Amino acid sequence: MPDPWIEAQQEFARQAADGGAEAIRRIREFSDDYLGITRELWKLVESHASGEPGASSRALEKGLDQLSNALKEKFERLYVPAFGPLHAQQQATERLMATTLRWQRAVTRVSELLSTVATDAVEKLIAALADPGASGPPVTSLRQLHNLWVDCGERAFAVTAHSEDFAAAQAELLMAMVEMRFEQRRQIEEWARAFNLPTRSEVDAIHSRLHELARVLREEQKR
């Protein structure tokens, strides 16, 4: 079975043997891409500011999201395999960056789904108020309007919240956060070890042993 660490070192060696051409090519590519993204961003802002047809806030938001994702993708490609005495630190930083990106994507996905809820809620509210078939007593106070808005919002949310897409997005958001926390803690623990300070992992190991010892002791006492 291939060893990922060995593979990473070999990949670094391969690139080094290439005279660094691959790394330089990647950086150039990123620069070109970055300029392209900047141009696209400017066009998007210009189009929105001039009030061109279709230049809604939603379109702007969508465009910005696309550009943001493109930028993240290009940025990710910059990474080169770690090598040498600092390879562990570089890898740790890369992992933390990767988990942060994953978390940002997950936040974006949940936000997208929640924005559809908001749109749906508004449509439901309009329908409840304005449709010819809308039934119910007249809404004569702001409080009644607020309550109707809450009803519409909850109904809209329920539709999305029960969907598989939303459950998957929520789960991904949670797990992305968990992995980000893991990488953060790992780095903090590295620092703690450098100063000979106790870490959560070590305390957990002690608790685990204590728990097991207590269990064995209880079983012995029962005999």
Next chain:
Amino acid sequence: MTRLAIDVAQAAGEIADFSRRMAAGACSLAALEAPGEGCSARDDVHHEERVVLYRYRPQAASTGLPPLLICYALVNRPYVMDLQPDRSLIRGLLARGLDVYLIDWGYPEAADRFLELDDYVNRYLAGCIDHIRRTLGVPAVNLLGVCQGGTLALCYTALHPDGVRNLVTMVTPVDFHTPENLLSKWIRGVDVDRMVEVLGNIPGELLNATFLSLMPLRLTSQKYAGIADIADDPAELASFLRMEKWIFDSPDQAGAAFAQFMRWFFQENRLVLGGLVIGGGRVDLRQIDCPVLNIHASQDHLVPPSATLPLRGLIGSHDYTSFEFDGGHIGIYVSARAQELLPRTIAEWLEKR
């Protein structure tokens, strides 16, 4: 044609009035005394690590029925059972002459992350029941399991049928895979073991955020706007404050037990589908042959009726009673209607057995 008929001048007045009432409500809330945890006299009669067993002092002549042990959920604090004198299931039960005990699971700390469901069911809950049986010289107790505590009570009763004379379950999830169960849908894609490996104990704040997000507008915006309606009523404001404290008083969850509960119940639905083993003992609901009263709330968003009603077909007992409370998951604990209805229902059902 529109239903919208808001007069602008009237709306301006409404905004001013709402602001005035909210400000008054905020002032009154700020001046209220900090709410306590429970209101009825009780004694702590048994400890094991963080778990405390309380026995409530009698408030009426004894019925002579076996003691009633309340097993509450791990995810919130049990004092909601005895929130204030006019909102207390425990007081209602005491007033009917029952001998009431309550388990307080405490607040798990970092050292508790390796506690498993085996510890909760076969050690803490079993320890409380053994204590009551031993000290009172009774062969079995009446067990009232509430919410997740009901699920634990089912597991205990299936594993130790001799310890339970009658079982009452209240808003208790049994089938975790019914279509209305939103919480279950959200949890199914989560790697709970990895989550616990990284986070250790699961923070109560995370659970709170999850519960609130089940009905995000109703449980935030609408609830707090309601302060304006009770701004001039100190007693209602005090009740509101007590409920707020309770809702956000969520203990962290012992990591290993949380992971097991999520995986075995929410993800794998083992209580219904089988294969649930706790502490080496197979949990088979057919082993429950004592009388069972299953109380559910018709508008429960956390434990929908569909999640609890399948109990009837899963247990071995032929003495099964279902009771529907017209309300939600919180209303069943603290609504004015519940205060007389539920203690009476439980006490009368027990008296017949």
